[in-house]
Amino acid sequence: MSAKPFTFICGDDDYLVSEKGKAWFAEQTKGLMDDLSKEVVDGRAGNIAEVEDALNRFTSAVQTLSLFGERKVVWLKDVNFLADSVTGRAQGTLDLVENLKSVLEELDPEAVGVCITAQPIDKRRSFYKWCQKTADFTLLAGDKNAAATCAKLIEEECAEAGVSMTRDAVQLLIGKVNGNTRLIVEETRKLCTFAVGSDEAVNEQLVNALVPNFGDADFFEAADAFFSLKLDWTLEALRRHFFTNSESRPLLGSLQSRNRLLIQLRVLLDAGAIRLGGRGISKSDLEAAAKVYGHHFGENPEKSNLNVFTQNPWYLGRLAESASRLSLKKLVDFQLAFADAFEAIIERPNEQEEVCRELAVKCLS
Numbered sequence: 001m002s003a004k005p006f007t008f009i010c011g012d013d014d015y016l017v018s019e020k021g022k023a024w025f026a027e028q029t030k031g032l033m034d035d036l037s038k039e040v041v042d043g044r045a046g047n048i049a050e051v052e053d054a055l056n057r058f059t060s061a062v063q064t065l066s067l068f069g070e071r072k073v074v075w076l077k078d079v080n081f082l083a084d085s086v087t088g089r090a091q092g093t094l095d096l097v098e099n100l101k102s103v104l105e106e107l108d109p110e111a112v113g114v115c116i117t118a119q120p121i122d123k124r125r126s127f128y129k130w131c132q133k134t135a136d137f138t139l140l141a142g143d144k145n146a147a148a149t150c151a152k153l154i155e156e157e158c159a160e161a162g163v164s165m166t167r168d169a170v171q172l173l174i175g176k177v178n179g180n181t182r183l184i185v186e187e188t189r190k191l192c193t194f195a196v197g198s199d200e201a202v203n204e205q206l207v208n209a210l211v212p213n214f215g216d217a218d219f220f221e222a223a224d225a226f227f228s229l230k231l232d233w234t235l236e237a238l239r240r241h242f243f244t245n246s247e248s249r250p251l252l253g254s255l256q257s258r259n260r261l262l263i264q265l266r267v268l269l270d271a272g273a274i275r276l277g278g279r280g281i282s283k284s285d286l287e288a289a290a291k292v293y294g295h296h297f298g299e300n301p302e303k304s305n306l307n308v309f310t311q312n313p314w315y316l317g318r319l320a321e322s323a324s325r326l327s328l329k330k331l332v333d334f335q336l337a338f339a340d341a342f343e344a345i346i347e348r349p350n351e352q353e354e355v356c357r358e359l360a361v362k363c364l365s
Helices: 014-028 048-063 091-105 126-134 146-161 167-176 181-195 204-210 221-227 231-244 249-270 283-297 313-323 328-347 352-364
Strands: 007-011 038-042 072-079 112-118 136-140
Touching: 007 014, 014 072, 014 112, 014 136, 014 181, 038 048, 048 072, 048 091, 091 126, 146 167, 146 181, 146 313, 167 181, 167 204, 167 313, 181 204, 204 221, 221 231, 221 249, 221 352, 231 352, 249 313, 249 328, 283 313, 328 352
Parallel strands: 007 112, 007 136, 038 072, 072 112
Antiparallel strands: none
């Protein structure tokens, strides 16, 4: 047991924070016979009254002894009023959180185990700094290599289900769910359920068939197929795309956006500013290249396909594999062909699939 009066877990990713809290609660309640010895209090609140209600329920839980004298375990989960929000900044909330300190300070960890999980959290607040010093504190900071975190979650889920997944399928899945850890787990479980009992690994085709695109991800199957330079796959992917979609502009926009990044990567590769290894592009290479060429892109740190240095290194490594197979002239020709296709769908709005098929044949045949 921790010598600290309570455990505090916070971070940028709600799923990872919640899972860490769930693991703590399962470990601490192991062996407890009385259900009244373990309590979970919902810490979500949309206004000051709900903050007060949540903290009153939490205080009552930690101060109420177990019916049979067992150690009590209480989890205050999903706390959202410690964030930089309207509710979090309200003076009433700040006063209630200040009062919470006195309750937490007086806890006897031998008699009652307490865990608080919070996401998001304002790290400038005094309560956050107080928890760092007082609690058994864990900060699950946003992983700079988020793709590695997602890949690990996929690996764990596949191992538990006894299913394997190809490296390309893993990369495609991460892109399709836009790096969302909760969706990564749910979609991996869905794929594993579909593939369980099969000797074959989950591949890209299965991911494309079962997993939709989430958020602002641009992982259209047709775009992946196009930049694989495989005409047959591209035409088949276009057929599937237009079976459920009548609009080609998002797909063409995705092709243009990806091609812009490929042009920038091709130039950096040709200049020797970055190298493509077995694991993609190294972060150190990108950082060094950014110091030399970054000023050409301005000071805006927002993610943009016009600035290769604002992109995730894992994603760039994936694109660089395509860039290494294409000359700069070919990529520029692609960009001009995409512009021509945009003009063609304006002139022939009822023949968008045909325009895209003509584009594919023109570029890849």
